[in-house]
Amino acid sequence: MSGHTETHQEESFWRKYIFSIDHKIIGLQYGLTALVFLFFGFCLMMMMRWQLAYPEQPMPWFGWLFGESGIMLPEMYNSLGAMHGTIMIFLGVVPLAVGAFGNYFVPLQIGAPDMAFPKLNMASYWCYFAGGIVMMVGFFVPGGAANSGWTSYPPLADIATTGQTVWLFGMVLLITSSLLGSINTITTIIQLRAKGLTWMRLPFFVWAQLVTGFLLLLAFPPLEAAGVLQLMDRLLGTSFFLPSGLVVSGEILNVSGGGSPLLWQHMFWFLAHPEVYVLILPAMGIVAEVLANNTRKPLWGYKSIVYASTFLGFMSFIVWAHHMFMTGMGATISAFFQTTTMIISVPSVVILTAMFISLWGASIRYNSAMLFALGFLPMFGIGGLTGLPLGIAASDIHLHDTYYVIGHFHYVVAPGTIFALFAGIYYWFPKMTGKVLNETLGKIHFWLSMIFINGIFMPMFVQGLAGISRRLWDGGASYAHATETLWLNEVMSASAWLLGLAQIPFIYNLIKSMKSGEKAESNHWQATTLEWTDAPSPPLPHRNFEIIPEVYRGPYEYSVPSADKDFTPQSEA
Amino acid sequence: MLDLLRKYGLPLNASSHGSAVDEIMVLFHWLMLFLFIGWGLFFIYTLFRFRASKNPKADYTGVKSHFSSGLEVAVAVIEFVILIGFAIPIWATRVNDVPNSATGAEEIRVIAQQFAWNIHYPGPDGIYGSLDINLVDEADNPIGLDRTDPNGVDDFVIINQLHIPVNKPIRIDLSSKDVIHSFFLPEFRVKQDAVPGMSIPLWFEATMTTDEFLKTTVGSEREGKGFEIACAQLCGLGHYRMKGYLTVHDQDSYDSWLVEQQEILKEEGDEDDWGDDGW
């Protein structure tokens, strides 16, 4: 069956665009779905920010969503919070970073005709899609969507309304999707590398996806197990997470008891800590590609970055309980987790340092992709650095579950990961569509986003230091210790809405450029990696390459002294 | 740095161990600031110096020196110094050296529930009466205190009102009736999750009475508002209003407060509407 015939077969619309097994189409499906979810998660947050800034005032325009009064009730606020977190992480960023970019560019960068298991790839997308739909159904069941936080701590989650059950079913589907996807990515990278593409010649993006694949593969199953246990608790009346002797609103809870709420936390964070590196590693991969390309020089310390990221991946499995310092942890075990947490910060420092040093001696082209990639660096820096005091149990006493934590992780995920993803979109859009995104609109998008996103998250550190707890319906208005920093809520909310406006040039740019943008060349950025040098002009054919390329050198051979042009493709003999 | 953190939100510290917590925060924020400013300057300089119009031809090798490895090692070393020199010992005293009444501490039980803090004082005999969930009655006996137990006769339970003496170790045994809550005293650098099914001890020593604290708030937006107990863990729709009040007395007024409580107990028993909204 080694015929070239199949590429010439006419495929029906359904086969080609809906139930496609071509990794590029699946990548696009992932990408579009994820962008829609990101946008939706953002909308939820903009509504929450109204309630935080103007507690108990009817919301203008959208008030009807909350019934006649137009006021968001606490249970609604909690639902929106839990769903914002879940949607952003599991339906937005991971599918975009791993499902879309990983799917689309890993095979292209390693010179493979497709993913190793195309049908599995399709199944993984549809599992994700189904999981997303199920999550959305949550909003329409009695009692509303899940409202126990994205962390779903029992006993609260065990006794919560039906939405929690829906959430759990949705999670099981999403986990299945991630598992299928990660098996596919890892196999593809190990098995389908083109001739000559040795491990140390892989673009860093591929390395990042490989490590990410392992994190998803090995960390998700325990959460799946935990999800099943919580479903049992909710549906069959078991008490895995319920100790004996609970009294809820005056009624003795009629369960067998004997369970432990902390068991859930261990199983949850065993996934959820590696998960945060799932959010950041592909982002770092994208930034590395864009940086190397637009500095026109090799990435400084490529090997140390690779080693650091694999070490990071490994360590991320043994730091999880730094989210649980306040659960009554003893001295020995907390010393262990504090130590591992400090150790894991070192590889991040190594990676960031290498990226900074890469700038030295460069010839920097400032295009939109590069701006977002450069913006990523200090923003991730702030987020990462504020992780350090959280990793020490003693200082975490004051900071745990305050807005300081919210500030910490939004700096890494929003101006961090999301910016990197924007960089990826600007960088690879020409390859995906054959059109170029408008640079002016791109720069407007960058500068406005940069300003407003800091306007949202910087004040959070102040509120956090003041001790304002997270997940408060009124944003702390009833607490005395919040009085002095409460005014910041309005600043943050206004910034959030302005950030929303700042996305309009971007969305307009996407649609406009797709329709009538400037045409892109096949190697638009004069890059060195295979997706640019060897894949033909977009739109790409079904099996990517006319002939499978062969690789002769490392990924970022820019400005090689003896060469006649400032980039030397990997496939140039 | 402490002043800087204070300026940007950090409340003053009113407990004896709080300065150690603050110290770690100070050390870390120095490290963070140093790294951020150092790399930030380097970053901005390179962005400017190596722009394409100024430097059209990139340098293939770039930086040759290995000063960055030195920097990485330095960061690691500093982190470990803070970790081993400060962080681990502080935590150990927090969780290992918990005092009790035998070692001169005031013992109080706090039992969290949706959405209130039940404060259980052992009374003059210093021994808690036994609890039985079958006796729980949300109106009169929220924690199920057994009044037939001789130790329980003089116990009293107040909702949302914690009173403690100043300059004396306080040991609180924290538990929860229903879901996970978190007992948070921002000015005392105290936070501890209340996990149902477990009783977790925590301790601290106040160094400032409420009256003294109120003097420091004069003229600020916070004027007249004393210490609070905040709930730091999402515990349901009333999480935002699960607020308690903490009053720190000097020893004399604490003693007279205790006596007063005994009188109320004798007169009104559990019928009394214990606790009120305020200090």
Added chain:
Amino acid sequence: MSGHSVEDIKKSVKVYIGVFTALAVLTVVTVAASYLDLSFGESFFLALTIASIKGTLVAGYFMHLFTERTAILAVLGLTFFFLITIMFLPYMAFTDQAAI
């Protein structure tokens, strides 16, 4: 394990039968041992040792792990490490609670 000669395969059939017998015998042994009057620690140790031997036999011979590629062994080694982590670290945290 493709690329075996017919001889090799015939030889391995004998191995498989041997492994089967060992597994059956060990099953009986472990059941029998559970009726002995041992302390919890002892019976726990015994039962898990036997189970591990059986597991090793299945993985090693039926699943050909003894002669498998290093890439696969590396993946499984990593998995095994994390397995131990998830199995025992939560429990160790549990024993080191500040709660009394």
Added chain:
Amino acid sequence: MEIPYNVEERQDTGMFNAKLGIWLFLASEVMLFGGLFSAYVFLRMGDVTGTFISGSSELNVPLATLNTLVLISSSVTMIMSWVSLKLGEQKKFKQYLGSTLFLATVFLVVKYFEYTAKFHHGIFPDTSTFFAIYFTMTGLHMIHIIGGMVVIFYFLVPGSSMMNTESVRFTNRIEIVGLYWHFVDLVWIFLFPVLYLL
């Protein structure tokens, strides 16, 4: 252009794609059951009222021993079916694979009796934490058995024509099914002492 190494082995890794794929899948399965075993350890050590000991003494050890033997045998027939394919003995292959399916059915029937006996005695997952974890783990294991049976059935009847058209690929697939099946066996080898004997 076909996807490389679908059938033949890649030289530097020595594997065909699906072989690596199934092992990765099994690694994730190890973590899935690992999570449940972890829950078992955690809950058992926190069990002050002795529900684990009293619960496990109510389980039927002889039936479970029988089932262990049945499952081990099915593993042997599974590997023999692959061996037969390697040797080109297609008829034997079908016999062995058929026996595997049969033994799996026996396992399920025995399990059915075990479960219903429990239900008759009023024992359900919510009876105690021990039974909760007992039903969860054995139930999940059973789902794996059923999944395996579906695949085996596929290769035994509707999918068997591939045996003649693409014999190498078919043998590879049987090897992979075998790996999965042995893994399910392996899980039971640990479940059995942990739930029934301790």
